[in-house]
Amino acid sequence: MSVAVAVPPVSAVETEKVTPKATQPQINDQIPHLKDIQLPPTNAQLLTQDTEDTPETPEANQDADIELDVIGTPLVNFIEERQQSPTGVIILDQKEIQRFNYRTVGEVLRRQPGVVLGGPPGEDKDVRLLGLPKEYTQILINGQRFPDGGENREFKVDRIPVSLVERIEIISNPTATQNSQGVAGTINIILKKAPDSRISDLTITGTTSETVGPFGGVSLLYGDKQGDFSYLISAGVQQREAPKDKFKQTLDIQNRPTQTERENEDKSQLDISIAPRFVWRVSSRDTLTFDPLFLQTEEEKDATRNVNNQRFFAPSGRLQELQEQTVKIDEDKTITGWRLGGSWERQLSATADMKLGLLFQSTDETKDKVEITEGITNTFRNAAGSPLNQRRNTGTIKRESETKTDEELLGTLTFNFQPWENHKIIVGFEGSLRDREKKKITTEQQTVPTLTPAVERTAPKDIYTIEENQLNVFIQDEIRLGEKHTLTAGLRMEMVDNKATAGDSSTIEQSGTTFNPSLHYKYRVFPTTVFRLSAARTIRRPKFDDFIPFRDTKNGTLLQPDVIGNPLLKPETSLGLETGIEQSWGNNTGAFGLNAFYRWVDDKIENEVNFNPENNRFEQSPRNVGDGKVYGLRLDVQTRTPFLGLPNLTLFGNVSFLGSEVEDQRTREIRRFKEQPAYVANLGFDYVIPEWGMNFGLTYNILPGFENRELKDGKTEVTKQAGENSLDAYMAFRLADNVQLSLFGKNLLAAERSKDRTVFSSTGVFENSRIERETAERLYGISLSWQF
Template sequence: MQTDLILFNSVLLSSIFVSTAAAAPAQPTPESEIPYISEIQLPQTSAQFLFQDTNASSTSVAQTPTSPAEESEEPDIELDVIGTPLVNFIEERQNSPTGVIILDQKEIQRFNYRTIGEVLRRQPGVVLGGPPGEDKDVRLLGLPKEYTQILINGQRFPDGGESREFKVDRIPVSLVERIEIISNPSAIQNSQGVAGTVNIILKKAPDGRIADLTVTGTTLETVGPFGGVSFVYGDRQGDFSYLLSGGVQQREAPKDKFKQSLDLQNRPTQEEREYESKSLFDISLAPRFVWQVSAKDTLSFDPFFLQTNEEKDAIRNVNNQKFFSPSGRLQELQQQTISLDEDKTITGWRLGGSWEHQLSSTADITLGLLFQQTDESKDKIERTNSTTTTFRNAAGSPIDTARPLRNTDIIKREDETKTDQELLITLGFNFRPWENHKFTMGLEGSLRDREKKKISTEQQITPVLLAAVEKTGPKDIYGIEENQLNLFVQDEIRLGEKHTLTAGVRMEAFDNKATAADNSAIGQSGTIFNPSLHYKYQVFPTTVFRLSTARTIRRPKFDDLIPFRESKNGTLLQPDVIGNPNLKPETSLGVEAGIEQSWGNNTGAFGLNGFYRWVDDKIENDTNFNSTNNRYEQSFRNVGDGKIYGLRVDLQTRTPFLGLPNLTLFGNVSFLGSEVEDQISREIRRFKEQPAYVANLGFDYVIPEWGMNFGLSYNILPGFENRELKDGKNEVTNQAGENALDAYVAFRLTNNVQLSLFGKNLLAAERSKSRSIFDTSGVFESSRIEQETAERLYGISMSWQF
């Protein structure tokens, strides 16, 4: 009922905006500013290998005739954003030899998105994980975050997460030139993306002077004003071009959480209410320097700095209750007040450079060197004050005066540091041995070291002061060494005017070493060959058919590779937990077919794509009985195979056929499915937390005579069911759907100043879960409900190009 009401309200609001737009007087439309395809030079897809995004593509593009009707389309009245390429992003998508979704700066900046996570949430098949409103963990195809690969300028950037993920809420949009979402990679792209790859391309050094200053102010319902400042400045002096870009921004993320556990008789055994205040402060710098040393040699230097300071304070009130059996009277009440103070700093930086040499008119070579490091430090103090009251088994449950009131005060401390550093060398070679062949080969070598050290202590303060006791876990201290050598070969073949075949193979050889806290170490090495084949058929000048297949991998989480043992009772309910240094990567063979249709001189496009992936060596948390020691053991193992499949549909178009030439409609829906055999029930279930579908709807309307445009974006995420074995119990989780609504209105004050008003999370998204607990024989034991809400955000932004 609530979902229907939300949908009705959003449709009603959209109707009001559309009615207002329709009432605006029509204006004569000038000639289109979009160039013909034959007039442009396409930039190369940047997810190939390090620093290759600076090269212009040498792919020839056939001229497409344009009808007079198409020439009359009106361009947007928005400001020209800094660094926007001349090429329309729909045009780029159609001309790419492989399937890719491209988001240009106009799309990124339209709704005044603050971070990359907010941008990606509205894209086909994308689900964002993390607390409501934060949008930090990308989950392509609705799969867990470890199946999605995040690249920055074509290379992975280290982060603190154990699942090899990167929290995209840390990257402000002011640094970004464009974003590419790649579903099936080619051989020259990193293979670690079973669900897909998101390549974030930072702004490039310009050919002429550019300057932009943007100031943003935002507010929440319970938090005062906060915001940020970003700048872009660049120019070209002779053979030297440079770009200075960066910014600071503050983000607030307050939360209100509620949890309740019920027993078999539907009595509340635990109630928990938590109020959390989280403040984040981001500092980012992404300069770029390019020097044309000679007619054939180019040097570039690309440093990158990203720091996030996070402060979190929370108060949690917990009531635990026990009842007499069979009377059901209250037996014991434990009241806890838990205060949390946590400070975290994540600092990441990259120093990279490249040398590009033009060997001939048909061949070039690129040598790149990169060093990057991320340091994360966290200090956490948790203080728990607990009061326990006992009652007699009598009418009214009177207090048991024979048993005194018990009061305890405990302090827990955590001091955690993580360091992840990598040295990467790349060598790429491109040449055209024949007119219809573009041959690419390359080498990548990397040395990676990762260290984690978390020291945990617990100390009782009252009723008796005791010495602090160390509670450090067996996998809280470890070291990981990952050395990798990648070789790739690819040939892009033009089979006539309409057919393109891109074939390649990528070899990834790895040598790993995992060291536990006791200095025990186990190594692992291997070689994986990942072939890929992409076929493109230009059916008509505006119609493209694609068919592709590629092999991808998902490497295990870092801490699952540690040789450790955490001894518990060794029973089925409390099994020992062990690491698995011999855990193999999951591998996937993916097939994808799709058709893309554009119209209106690339002001409208429709895409239909189907995909199917076979997953081998699926990694699952599994519990087995070890006959050598007569104990149950739980660890992550390669337990079997799985399947992932679905259909993506996306549409964007202007609507002159409705009498509204200034209205742009856009939307997408992705139908998602998967299969994996449950290790407990042997039933076929979905991958963890994957929804059945995800959809986005929206519109953008321009009123030229007012110098104004406005729009809405509505995100629909249905609920899901998840089953897993946890603490010797079978947990079935049902999460309700989440819907999000964003809106904006922008005014052009002068030729180079734009003012925008925006609202995000206007529906105050709430995350609601219910969990049912069963024993191993399937008998129901208890249930639990969880609710978490995020606040609406309102803001104003002013951009000045000078």
């Protein structure tokens, strides 16, 4: 469950470790590696003695078998991994993923320490580690970034179905072997691997909501090993429905509604995913791996929005104008991403090996949107009773056609070797060529009183191309200092060259090099107690369209400044410190973790409005405005409870206290990072009934509200968002040795997103307030899994 566990740093980039000869077991014993760890099932009883002092019993193994079967994963105790690893990482295994019948990776991550999910309620697509904006979190698939359509370099994790996933790692402070673009942290999604023996699983899921009929999906997992060749076929198709009700209302200084908006939205998504893997051991020293990936999401969105706008005479307060509009939105989007990747691993000697990897990946996103507006505008006279003065009909059609293409060619070369008994050194090289292109065409035409020709409304930054080439070099040394101390030190150099071309063919080039050191220290205080301390430098690169050389000409005033790009924008950099203590007990059936973190963020990027004396106009552009701080505390626990007389009950929970500071460039006030809550917490339990062959449980997510201040169009916008709590539950039955049935419910509290926005003028005078409400529906489902 949501337990902070630890793995060796190279597991996050899937680099195979050196396997010493049998004549050198002491080297492997001193610094174990993930692939070398073979752990037995753990006892279900709460014991005080160490693991090695406690023999297993048949009853313990029998109780463990009652839980959901996990296909394609060796039985590994992650609490034991936590104790042995030199660095700290949170691991989510397949039992955690499968137990609640999560559909996507986003639904899994919502329940983890320090994780906040952005996007509309119920969709869980934008990961926000430490509660920071999504651009501070890095998403990896098998240790490498995957291109996506977002301008913030984010990856929408709702696109990845859990049927493809072996496990998930949440890395708070990276090692030198990992990409540095994760100021808040990194999510590494590891896909299922080729097995050592035959595995097969067919899972069918059906889901329904309160207003949408049945929908569901099917996934297939099949793999085997024939001699020196092993393979895995992992594929799935699933449909997701996300109906929503939205309400917005704007009030003026007299508390009169100047705008009221109601919207009903139906969103349907179809995910198609294929992730095969082929491994061929060519010789005793050479292994070839081929692991392509295909992800496609087709999204259809239909919405009807009713908008009423009102204006009033001053000072009488009589109604001056009433505009009633009906807006119908039809939007179709397709995101297709694929990767062709392979690697060659060669054992150079008993204590050295190398890995050469090459992959090409591409994401194409297309969107077509039609927005039809029909309205009636009534104007009234400034007299008692506000008699009607004039009525006119209005109508427009707005069309958007958008395409985004993001392609990357990446090559990697890694060497692992042990020059001395207590050292393991990794040296690596990575080079990538990336091309990104965006083209968004917007047109608008009037339909009333007569149909007029379409007029193009394309913004200057809606068309661009970017070439981004990168070369990374890293070295890392894992050192055992005696029996209780482990030190992992590394240095990573990242060199980036950018060339950005705007729609008017204006071009700008930029290059830079960053050196990112990292240091991780582990001290085994007692056999079941580990203390950790780490430091690492990370970066956040600018949005793609921030350094495009464009100018969007507005009025040039403080309230409507011109919007321009900033080709001289520098990346944000951060130095992160983390320390924590981890305690296990009960034959590794319980664990407790307490971790504190502090990050200094330099060259923070924010939009800023400045007066340009050369053209006498106000301009808004992203700038490196100053420094910030992020800090907090994470606590997590998991334990079975025989001390309560309930040996089959497992309790788990986590709470993260989050804080940050950044100076407002306008008011000089100290405020938090955008939309960061004060804390986030999760509670849950899992209960096994052996004689019935079933288990059940629930998890409760607590997300408090927050207050955010933002400069927008020369005005200060203050947003207060209420808390969002959610509840998921499940019940699983073993119908036969190879058949499992699960019932589940998601978003059982029908989470509502509630925001109150207040707008102040450039002089700090109140102008208007706005309330927003958005509700997602409950989901109920059934899942049948057959291991054939």
